[in-house]
Amino acid sequence: MHLHKLSLINYKNFSSENFEFDTKTNCFVGHNGVGKTNVLDAIYHLSFGKSYFNPITSQNIKHNEDFFVIDGVFKKNKKEEHIVSSLKKGAKKIIKRNGKAYERFSDHIGLLPLVIISPYDRDLIAEGSVTRRKFIDGVISQSDKEYLITLIKYNKVLSQRNSLLKYFAINHTFDATNLAVYNEQLNEYGTLLFKKRQEFLDTFIPIFKEQYKAITNNTEDVTISFESKLKDQTLLQLLETTVDKDRALQYTSSGIHKDDLSFKINDYPVKKFGSQGQQKSFLIALKFAQFHFIKEQSKTTPILVLDDIFDKLDENRVSHIISLVDNESFGQIFISDTHAERTENLVKNIHQSYKIFKL
Numbered sequence: 001m002h003l004h005k006l007s008l009i010n011y012k013n014f015s016s017e018n019f020e021f022d023t024k025t026n027c028f029v030g031h032n033g034v035g036k037t038n039v040l041d042a043i044y045h046l047s048f049g050k051s052y053f054n055p056i057t058s059q060n061i062k063h064n065e066d067f068f069v070i071d072g073v074f075k076k077n078k079k080e081e082h083i084v085s086s087l088k089k090g091a092k093k094i095i096k097r098n099g100k101a102y103e104r105f106s107d108h109i110g111l112l113p114l115v116i117i118s119p120y121d122r123d124l125i126a127e128g129s130v131t132r133r134k135f136i137d138g139v140i141s142q143s144d145k146e147y148l149i150t151l152i153k154y155n156k157v158l159s160q161r162n163s164l165l166k167y168f169a170i171n172h173t174f175d176a177t178n179l180a181v182y183n184e185q186l187n188e189y190g191t192l193l194f195k196k197r198q199e200f201l202d203t204f205i206p207i208f209k210e211q212y213k214a215i216t217n218n219t220e221d222v223t224i225s226f227e228s229k230l231k232d233q234t235l236l237q238l239l240e241t242t243v244d245k246d247r248a249l250q251y252t253s254s255g256i257h258k259d260d261l262s263f264k265i266n267d268y269p270v271k272k273f274g275s276q277g278q279q280k281s282f283l284i285a286l287k288f289a290q291f292h293f294i295k296e297q298s299k300t301t302p303i304l305v306l307d308d309i310f311d312k313l314d315e316n317r318v319s320h321i322i323s324l325v326d327n328e329s330f331g332q333i334f335i336s337d338t339h340a341e342r343t344e345n346l347v348k349n350i351h352q353s354y355k356i357f358k359l
């Protein structure tokens with residue numbers, strides 16, 4: 001699968017721009033702030049129906065304009081997939097596949113798998129559990145429709161349960177029967193999601209360890225462990241034991257929306273004890289593992305997007321990583337960098353065919 005053409009109108013700093021891509025490697029080079037990341041983000045948008053960097057879609061309309069259009073032509077299994085995402089200020093975003101608008105954006109997820117490696121990945125280590133859950137959800141959703149649909153249902157019921165808890169508090173009332181309806185539903189969806197997360201990690205963690213070893217060339221013991229209260233009890237039991245707490249807090253304090261991952265190197269948390277280099281290698285291994293996992297599950301080679309790769313690592317490390325990319329298991333790649341010469345020297349080693357776009 002590859003992205004053949006991309007047209008942007010009023011997307012972030014671009015008024016009107018057209019690209020025709022190489023089936024293998026494509027690089028965007030230029031000074032800081034010229035829009036390299038913005039093009040990569042537009043490509044991400046075509047795959048996920050939203051920006052990677054700015055989730056408030058209306059803010060992606062070019063300043064002083066009132067709409068944007070991202071238009072991409074992909075080739076997948078010898079067929080053309082024409083995806084257009086557009087937004088007019090004040091209206092709802094529309095995503096069309098081959099001329100037909102999606103009723104549910106979630107139907108689009110997984111059609112055009114993509115993995116992005118960007119400086120923002122550091123949030124996976126540095127920030128709270130929500131970024132790690134988003135990572136898990138994002139990886140599984142690209143190859144498991146049932147997971148995504150169940151997650152949407154879970155989140156809807158969760159928000160309804162939270163509204164009910166607020167209602168109880170405001171009106172000084174309580175209705176256990178009413179709450180029990182939501183508990184049952186959360187239990188049904190949450191149990192499935194928990195099981196799928198566990199199954200995912202059973203496959204994913206060994207791939208991650210392999211990738212970390214290949215990237216660092218050493219034998220440090222890296223571990224990812226799944227932290228979930230559902231390991232010891234059912235979600236129904238959990239919700240019943242935390243009911244008083246939930247009423248006091250006016251939100252649901254337990255469930256799969258509290259699951260987390262713990263990252264360790266040689267038994268010490270990466271966040272506190274990992275060197276910068278170790279943290280960067282850890283993140284790249286996570287993303288490469290994501291790539292291989294999705295490829296295996298969806299039987300489609302994801303597009304790989306490497307934003308500002310030199311921000312993460314020195315030139316030797318990047319060359320080493322690129323040498324890992326340099327094989328047939330990777331498909332189309334998009335790279336951004338500020339130095340044209342450095343990028344060209346690097347990409348020559350990936351595939352013989354490449355294109356450099358100077359922005």
Ligand SMILES: Nc1ncnc2c1ncn2[C@@H]1O[C@H](COP(=O)(O)OP(=O)(O)OP(=O)(O)O)[C@@H](O)[C@H]1O
Pocket residue numbers: 011012013014030031032033034035036037038039059060061062063308336338
């Ligand atoms: N909605 C918008 N309208 C107009 N310009 C925007 C909008 N959103 C972002 N920009 C501009 O896009 C530019 C940033 O582009 P981008 O992040 O793609 O740069 P870059 O080339 O990747 O830079 P760096 O090398 O520093 O990462 C900034 O100048 C920013 O002001």
